[in-house]
Amino acid sequence: MMSTIAAEEAGHISRKQAVDKIQTTLHSLEDMKKWNGLFYNWYNTSDGSLFTDWGEFISTVDNGWLSAGLIVVGQAYPELYDQSNRLVENMDYSKLYTPEVGQMRGGYDVAKGEYTAHHYGALYTEPRVASYIAIGKGDVPKEHWWKMERTMPESWDWQQQTPEGYTTTYDGVEVFEGHYSYNGTKYVPSWGGSMFEALMPSLVLKEKELGQDALGLNNKRHAKLQIEYAKEQGYDAWGMSPAATPEDYSEFAATPLGMEGYKSDGTVTPHATFLALEYAPWEALKNLKQLKRFETFSKYGFYDSVNVETGEVTKAYLALDQGMSMVALSNFMNEGVIRDYFHQSEIGKAPEELLIKEEFSIQ
Incomplete structure (x- = not known):
């Protein structure tokens, strides 16, 4: 939805085309089966029915990003506000929150009637958008923001540092x-050290503008350190983040930037560069x-990844990564337009403090 808005901002499609496309999506979403207003992870694209072969999972992070898209839509196109806002208001994040811990569960399996064993404990990962929205809606208290870990406690000796x-x-x-610390630079780590954990939330959150002593500063550090890390590894390009591979899909990172740290094997993905x-x-x-010198650019833009050590290109396009790239470009070219839409909403505005x-x- 946000990349459709970005396409209109860039002049690729008309306003009417954008509204019509998003209207189709909203109608589909209204008819889909939900759990406490929250969406399941998998539906059949033919008719919108539940696809249950992989279970009936309610994902906190994925619902958070759907909410973000709906919020932006309601501000970009006022004629869609009632529809999109109704969907967001019905998404009850309190059902995924554990008050005793002050954190959100990873999700809930409806078929099994079980929550995930883990909570999203780290602040500096992509689920922070779901947390921000849940607070903005009033589904969870603002203390939730402070209950997430900047790093894990010093006594947790499994972490990288x-x-x-x-x-x-x-x-x-x-x-x-x-x-x-890495090469004398201080930073708050993400879980795995990937670019999208660090920078994807700033597509909608005004971290750069409002969090100049915290998230905005940390985002800048992560971009800088990813570049340094790639140089130290002898890579000819940088940008480590989960991406499609010739085999399937895998997680990649600048390993030292994570608490646990995903692997780094020379695979870089263009969406990480756009985020930076x-x-x-x-x-x-x-x-x-x-990256273009590695022949990664084709008819629909950049392919999803290339291993800069072997030169092997994954000739696939991932909708998620293309969408991130388009939204990042739109923010860059249009002075944060997607973030502005998000923060114009009451939900986006309420937790700014x-x-x-x-x-x-x-510092």
């Missing part, structure tokens, strides 16, 4: 403002030119 930092208090909640456009514009433009008041220990 022993974090340094200090404990402070926000809204009556104690927060360990921890950080890692607003934080390292000249380096990103240079990197895109470099959480972005503003925090200071990471990475």
